Amino acid sequence: NAGVMQNPRHLVRRRGQEARLRCSPMKGHSHVYWYRQLPEEGLKFMVYLQKENIIDESGMPKERFSAEFPKEGPSILRIQQVVRGDSAAYFCASSPNGQLEAFFGQGTRLTVV
Amino acid sequence: GESVGLHLPTLSVQEGDNSIINCAYSNSASDYFIWYKQESGKGPQFIIDIRSNMDKRQGQRVTVLLNKTVKHLSLQIAATQPGDSAVYFCAENPGTSSASKIIFGSGTRLSIRP
Numbered sequence: 001n002a003g004v005m006q007n008p009r010h011l012v013r014r015r016g017q018e019a020r021l022r023c024s025p026m027k028g029h030s031h032v033y034w035y036r037q038l039p040e041e042g043l044k045f046m047v048y049l050q051k052e053n054i055i056d057e058s059g060m061p062k063e064r065f066s067a068e069f070p071k072e073g074p075s076i077l078r079i080q081q082v083v084r085g086d087s088a089a090y091f092c093a094s095s096p097n098g099q100l101e102a103f104f105g106q107g108t109r110l111t112v113v
Numbered sequence: 114g115e116s117v118g119l120h121l122p123t124l125s126v127q128e129g130d131n132s133i134i135n136c137a138y139s140n141s142a143s144d145y146f147i148w149y150k151q152e153s154g155k156g157p158q159f160i161i162d163i164r165s166n167m168d169k170r171q172g173q174r175v176t177v178l179l180n181k182t183v184k185h186l187s188l189q190i191a192a193t194q195p196g197d198s199a200v201y202f203c204a205e206n207p208g209t210s211s212a213s214k215i216i217f218g219s220g221t222r223l224s225i226r227p
Contacts, residue, residue, distance in 0.1 A: 048214045056214050058214075091156050093156075093157075101159050104158070106156045
């Protein structure tokens, strides 16, 4: 049973471009969380999704950021018109039912140049 | 509560000694708590969890203690080894009857002295 898979592991974008981060949850997990982490800091919650539904997006910036978890395929975190301040590690986690421990992927490190 | 741009505190421990990492949580309604270990360049890794109806739970070389009165968690690592070097985060799940987000506390960097 493969763990949570995130790709790409590293992503470089120029200011103004779009970044798409993908997360495939563990098999059988229908709950996905996205977190953002700056160097030497903790994990800041962004969004919590179930299949085809956004459950809690209270940590997501209102502009430029969006997330989806379609019925088929991975969850996508999309950042439009990236700025230097978007540079961070973005982690995805999945859980079987939202009430147990979440398992994390290895993250995508986004660098905006 | 969630870490908000604070530099990580560091705990330095002699190899072979026991380590105790502390965490304060914010939501008195939280009923499920998790400790994660994060090594450099990797994602957080589940270590141990505890529900609010318990005050102690033991794993392999690790023990988690929960004090609901003062909203405090601790992680004890016995006979600390070099491989234990990492950042440790506590996390809480405020949900009881419904699914909810997992909130991370501020982490602690554990370094091991040879």
